[in-house]
Amino acid sequence: MRLRLIGWLVVAAFTPAGTAAAQTAPGAQVFFSGTLDLAYPFGGDGEPEVNRLIRGDNPFDNVRLRLFGDVVINSRWTVFNQILIDPSSRMGLESFLRSYLRFDVFKKERADLTLQAGVVPTPFGAYSPRSYSDRNPLVSDPLMYHYFTTLRSNQLPAGNADLLRHRGQGQSDDFTGFAGGGSAVKFNGMPMIYDPCWDVGVQALGSAGRLEYVLAVSQGTLSAPRFKGGDNNHGKQISGRLAFVPRPGIVLGASYARGPYLDSTLKPNLPAGHTAEDYNQQIYGFDAEYGVRHLALHAELASNRWQSPKITDGHGAAEDLKTLGWYVEGRYTVKPGLFAALRYDRIDYGDIDDGTGTGRKVPWNYDVHLWEYGIGYYLTDRIIGKIVRQDYRSSGEPASEHFWAVQVSASF
Amino acid sequence: MRRREIAIVLAAVVSTPLPLVAGTVTGTVLTKPAARQKAPPRYYLGPYRAGRGPSVVEEGGPQDVVVFVDGVKGTFPVPARHPQLVQKDERFVPHVLAVQLGSTVEFPNEDDFYHNVFSVVSGDRFDLGRYAKGKSARQTLTKPGIVVVRCEIHSGMKAYILVVPNPYFAVPGGDGAFSIPDVPAGTYTVKAWHPDVGYQERSVSVPASGSASVSFAF
Numbered sequence: 001m002r003l004r005l006i007g008w009l010v011v012a013a014f015t016p017a018g019t020a021a022a023q024t025a026p027g028a029q030v031f032f033s034g035t036l037d038l039a040y041p042f043g044g045d046g047e048p049e050v051n052r053l054i055r056g057d058n059p060f061d062n063v064r065l066r067l068f069g070d071v072v073i074n075s076r077w078t079v080f081n082q083i084l085i086d087p088s089s090r091m092g093l094e095s096f097l098r099s100y101l102r103f104d105v106f107k108k109e110r111a112d113l114t115l116q117a118g119v120v121p122t123p124f125g126a127y128s129p130r131s132y133s134d135r136n137p138l139v140s141d142p143l144m145y146h147y148f149t150t151l152r153s154n155q156l157p158a159g160n161a162d163l164l165r166h167r168g169q170g171q172s173d174d175f176t177g178f179a180g181g182g183s184a185v186k187f188n189g190m191p192m193i194y195d196p197c198w199d200v201g202v203q204a205l206g207s208a209g210r211l212e213y214v215l216a217v218s219q220g221t222l223s224a225p226r227f228k229g230g231d232n233n234h235g236k237q238i239s240g241r242l243a244f245v246p247r248p249g250i251v252l253g254a255s256y257a258r259g260p261y262l263d264s265t266l267k268p269n270l271p272a273g274h275t276a277e278d279y280n281q282q283i284y285g286f287d288a289e290y291g292v293r294h295l296a297l298h299a300e301l302a303s304n305r306w307q308s309p310k311i312t313d314g315h316g317a318a319e320d321l322k323t324l325g326w327y328v329e330g331r332y333t334v335k336p337g338l339f340a341a342l343r344y345d346r347i348d349y350g351d352i353d354d355g356t357g358t359g360r361k362v363p364w365n366y367d368v369h370l371w372e373y374g375i376g377y378y379l380t381d382r383i384i385g386k387i388v389r390q391d392y393r394s395s396g397e398p399a400s401e402h403f404w405a406v407q408v409s410a411s412f
Numbered sequence: 413m414r415r416r417e418i419a420i421v422l423a424a425v426v427s428t429p430l431p432l433v434a435g436t437v438t439g440t441v442l443t444k445p446a447a448r449q450k451a452p453p454r455y456y457l458g459p460y461r462a463g464r465g466p467s468v469v470e471e472g473g474p475q476d477v478v479v480f481v482d483g484v485k486g487t488f489p490v491p492a493r494h495p496q497l498v499q500k501d502e503r504f505v506p507h508v509l510a511v512q513l514g515s516t517v518e519f520p521n522e523d524d525f526y527h528n529v530f531s532v533v534s535g536d537r538f539d540l541g542r543y544a545k546g547k548s549a550r551q552t553l554t555k556p557g558i559v560v561v562r563c564e565i566h567s568g569m570k571a572y573i574l575v576v577p578n579p580y581f582a583v584p585g586g587d588g589a590f591s592i593p594d595v596p597a598g599t600y601t602v603k604a605w606h607p608d609v610g611y612q613e614r615s616v617s618v619p620a621s622g623s624a625s626v627s628f629a630f
Contacts (some may be wrong), residue, residue: 029447029468031448031449033449070449072449072467072468075466075467075468078467134567135567247544248524248525248526248544248545249526249542249544291526291542291565292542293541293542293543294528294539294541294542296542333528333530333539333541333564335537335539336530336531336532336537336538336539337530337532337537337539378530378532380532380533381531381532381533381560381562381570411567
């Protein structure tokens with residue numbers, strides 16, 4: 001498998017730059033393109049650790065190469081492939097391969113419908129299209145799309161006190177986790193939405209008038225996508241987004257997702273009569289985009305809750321673990337080729353009973369918020385240089401960290 | 413009043429080259445057009461952000477070539493008419509535009525969604541900002557050479573403007589044939605430029621009347 005992947009990558013790397021086509025079968029064409037990111041964090045009193053992703057990679061890693069190989073079979077069928085190569089990752093290349101098939105059912109003047117199947121893009125929120133380095137005016141991804149909580153899909157907190165005892169530890173990849181049963185493997189906690197890792201599923205998407213929509217059914221959930229195909233329980237996630245475009249430059253969207261996130265292997269640790277499918281992640285999202293002249297603004301908010309079997313309200317009733325994530329981001333072109341960008345970004349955790357019998361409520365994890373701001377400059381029309389500063393603050397430890405970073409992003 | 417009118421007429425006569433002897437440069441251009449992805453459609457963005465046009469287009473044909481006569485001496489008035497580079501179906505049309513130095517190019521948006529035209533590669537750097545369907549922005553090009561035009565919102569959109577020093581240029585038709593009339597008699601370098609290949613040059617002697625032929629193959 002790895003050899004085949006490397007062969008595929010070599011072919012991609014040496015194919016003429018841009019999007020020129022290679023003929024494969026009669027009528028089918030393959031288009032190769034990609035991005036190469038070189039980054040270097042420096043200064044400050046912290047590391048870009050808060051930006052690390054589950055597979056061990058990080059947008060601030062020194063080298064990241066993303067390759068696209070799109071097979072246009074005909075005007076209605078296309079296979080999209082992309083892979084990320086990051087030497088700092090702790091997982092194999094196959095973990096970074098995303099492939100999905102698109103079928104354009106119809107395209108009319110006022111409506112269209114497209115179906116997609118495979119490892120499909122995140123059908124929630126509005127950040128995914130801007131997650132690539134040539135579209136992202138900054139370097140990191142918003143916290144709600146990657147920051148690890150302490151909750152895991154393959155392990156259970158034994159109760160409120162156990163969960164609270166581990167606050168702030170989910171970011172570490174040697175997080176041993178809880179006493180409530182499950183995997184003993186050291187690993188990170190789950191994010192609210194793991195956008196860098198897509199899910200296996202099917203999607204219907206398109207538009208009707210000034211509405212745009214996507215509906216999806218997938219194996220995993222937004223917080224625990226199953227990118228390798230196998231399912232971790234017998235439930236499916238239902239998700240979707242509906243957006244309204246009242247006029248050019250304004251987009252207002254609402255998203256929803258619900259699905260069971262726990263592994264079936266946890267069944268022996270669940271309350272009698274319950275299965276993994278009884279415990280869901282449910283998340284609502286709202287997004288807005290506004291553009292005028294040289295200014296582009298984006299904002300998103302997601303209200304998320306996980307059902308966890310042994311978390312109670314102090315009186316024996318089940319209590320959900322809630323998180324609220326949101327960000328606002330602006331980008332302004334100062335002069336041709338030069339832009340400034342800023343994002344304010346945070347996650348706040350809901351309160352739970354502290355498990356001491358006093359009735360005191362505390363957040364189930366440490367709140368985090370982050371500023372990232374900087375400038376970018378087009379060195380050529382295909383190469384963007386950015387310099388950013390990131391300031392991270394938490395209600396836990398460390399209370400604050402900051403660093404600078406430069407990134408050069410080339411698209412080809 | 414009459415003096416002013418005479419002065420205007422005289423100025424026009426002096427600034428407009430009126431060669432008494434001029435020929436035509438004709439010829440053909442052969443190219444190998446290639447299919448290209450209009451934009452890497454990594455995500456479906458919806459028709460109000462990315463349009464409904466085809467995802468694959470053909471580029472690099474003869475109509476994407478510019479042929480011009482280099483080295484013609486004189487001063488050349490800037491044409492009053494503004495050439496257009498239209499944003500339509502998430503593409504720039506035409507893919508290659510030729511203009512005379514000093515021309516002001518219009519960039520009308522005919523899509524239902526915003527574009528943000530900019531150029532940072534060489535020549536005049538400009539960023540026209542976001543504007544909606546039916547609106548236009550303009551940019552005067554004051555430096556000769558290649559201007560690479562892109563859209564800041566749709567990364568797959570790309571066009572070229574070749575800014576040439578005089579009015580003696582042509583874009584071939586679909587059959588590759590071109591004709592550059594009224595070239596002052598003399599020996600010149602005729603250049604042809606293709607966005608994927610670059611320049612080719614031929615030396616051509618333009619007769620006092622009649623035509624000189626030259627061909628290019630990319």
